[in-house]
Amino acid sequence: MAALTAARNTPERAGDILGFPVKAAVKAIQGGIAVLNAGYAAPGTAALNLIAIGRFEDTVDNTAGANGAVLAPVARGVFKFANSSAGDLIAQANVGADCFIVDDQTVALTNGTGTRSRAGKIVAVDGDGVWVQIGLGV
Numbered sequence: 001m002a003a004l005t006a007a008r009n010t011p012e013r014a015g016d017i018l019g020f021p022v023k024a025a026v027k028a029i030q031g032g033i034a035v036l037n038a039g040y041a042a043p044g045t046a047a048l049n050l051i052a053i054g055r056f057e058d059t060v061d062n063t064a065g066a067n068g069a070v071l072a073p074v075a076r077g078v079f080k081f082a083n084s085s086a087g088d089l090i091a092q093a094n095v096g097a098d099c100f101i102v103d104d105q106t107v108a109l110t111n112g113t114g115t116r117s118r119a120g121k122i123v124a125v126d127g128d129g130v131w132v133q134i135g136l137g138v
Contacts, residue, residue, distance in 0.1 A: 021068035032104035076135020
């Protein structure tokens with residue numbers, strides 16, 4: 001395709017909520033960490049090569065469907081998730097560092113010796129959770 005020579009009405013996907021095709025045989029729970037697993041939205045798990053894309057905005061059941069049979073709305077932003085425990089507990093001193101996915105509601109300080117994917121950036125730590133900036137491009 002050649003470079004533009006006139007104005008173009010370029011389509012846009014605006015906003016912080018996007019629809020992603022859901023991976024086959026999974027159920028995404030509203031409020032859970034959403035990841036891309038082989039290009040399809042799925043709940044966060046302790047696994048490598050997942051891309052954190054945000055928080056599921058609705059519960060979407062694709063347990064009986066094929067890859068992409070349904071779409072799930074996913075928001076990017078700063079959300080509070082559960083803190084891990086023991087050596088993986090996230091503290092105030094860790095604000096600004098990366099954190100890692102334990103499951104669809106929990107983040108940890110470390111990558112679990114190379115067994116966890118990155119969730120996002122630690123923004124703040126409260127007594128009942130960790131605020132994480134999460135989404136594509138974060």
